[in-house]
Amino acid sequence: MTxxxxxxxxxxxxxxxxxxxxxxxxxxVLLFPTSMGKYYQNKDFKLIDSVQWFVEKxxxxxxxxxxxxxxxxxxxxxxxxxxxxxxxxxDRYIRDEIVPLIQEETNSEKIAVGGCSFGGYHATNFAFKHxxxxxxxxxxxxxxxxxxxxxxxxxxxxxxxxxxxxxxxLKNPHLEQMGIILGIGEHDFCLDSNLQLSRILGMKGIYxxxxxxxxxxxxxxxxxxxxxxYIAEMLNKLGK
Numbered sequence: 001m002t003x004x005x006x007x008x009x010x011x012x013x014x015x016x017x018x019x020x021x022x023x024x025x026x027x028x029v030l031l032f033p034t035s036m037g038k039y040y041q042n043k044d045f046k047l048i049d050s051v052q053w054f055v056e057k058x059x060x061x062x063x064x065x066x067x068x069x070x071x072x073x074x075x076x077x078x079x080x081x082x083x084x085x086x087x088x089x090x091d092r093y094i095r096d097e098i099v100p101l102i103q104e105e106t107n108s109e110k111i112a113v114g115g116c117s118f119g120g121y122h123a124t125n126f127a128f129k130h131x132x133x134x135x136x137x138x139x140x141x142x143x144x145x146x147x148x149x150x151x152x153x154x155x156x157x158x159x160x161x162x163x164x165x166x167x168x169x170l171k172n173p174h175l176e177q178m179g180i181i182l183g184i185g186e187h188d189f190c191l192d193s194n195l196q197l198s199r200i201l202g203m204k205g206i207y208x209x210x211x212x213x214x215x216x217x218x219x220x221x222x223x224x225x226x227x228x229x230y231i232a233e234m235l236n237k238l239g240k
Contacts, residue, residue, distance in 0.1 A: 001023065002023060013090070023058065025106070028062075028102045028103075031062060031119065033115070039066040045224075047224055065094070087161060103133075109133070112136035116141050137181065139194075141188050144164050164193075168200055178206075185212070213226065
């Protein structure tokens with residue numbers, strides 16, 4: 001499995017950013033790290049190894065990006081309004097800097113996004129904000145309500161970056177075309193959040209797969225078991 005390291009000064013973030021890329025060809029999968037995680041986290045916890053076969057066969061190409069959570073949602077030294085503004089800059093970085101790079105390298109108009117735990121929040125928020133470039137959403141043990149990071153503060157920017165809020169009113173034909181997988185363990189503390197998101201999607205008539213793993217908890221071994229199944233499901237829908 002080939003591995004490529006990228007580092008550059010982001011014109012949008014104004015800081016150096018890093019990324020790992022696995023594979024040479026295939027449908028692009030953008031993975032976010034968990035809370036305040038780095039670009040190498042999904043590799044270190046062997047999530048990438050769990051889908052090595054698909055990468056080596058040229059079926060998928062995985063991009064692992066950095067987070068700026070310590071400057072946004074988890075930065076308790078700044079006002080909550082500034083936390084969400086910093087995240088909006090990160091969202092623009094993903095949409096206008098990372099996605100075009102992936103599209104050019106893979107010759108794919110749409111990409112898959114995914115993540116575990118808080119990485120699932122990032123994936124979900126991005127997917128629903130940008131369904132025009134998101135073909136698949138793959139989550140494992142994800143949380144979706146960002147209000148927990150806002151210390152009781154709420155504004156319009158919070159609303160438009162909280163999937164639990166803005167999804168219900170979202171009208172976009174691309175959303176109905178998206179393949180959506182919500183993977184959660186039976187004993188994961190994020191179970192209720194996934195059940196709630198599934199209900200919202202159901203009320204909108206949007207097909208999705210809510211996969212509740214029996215005996216599963218909120219931990220990497222569960223997510224490593226889930227990920228190959230979800231990649232196989234995505235490729236099946238793509239006819240590959």
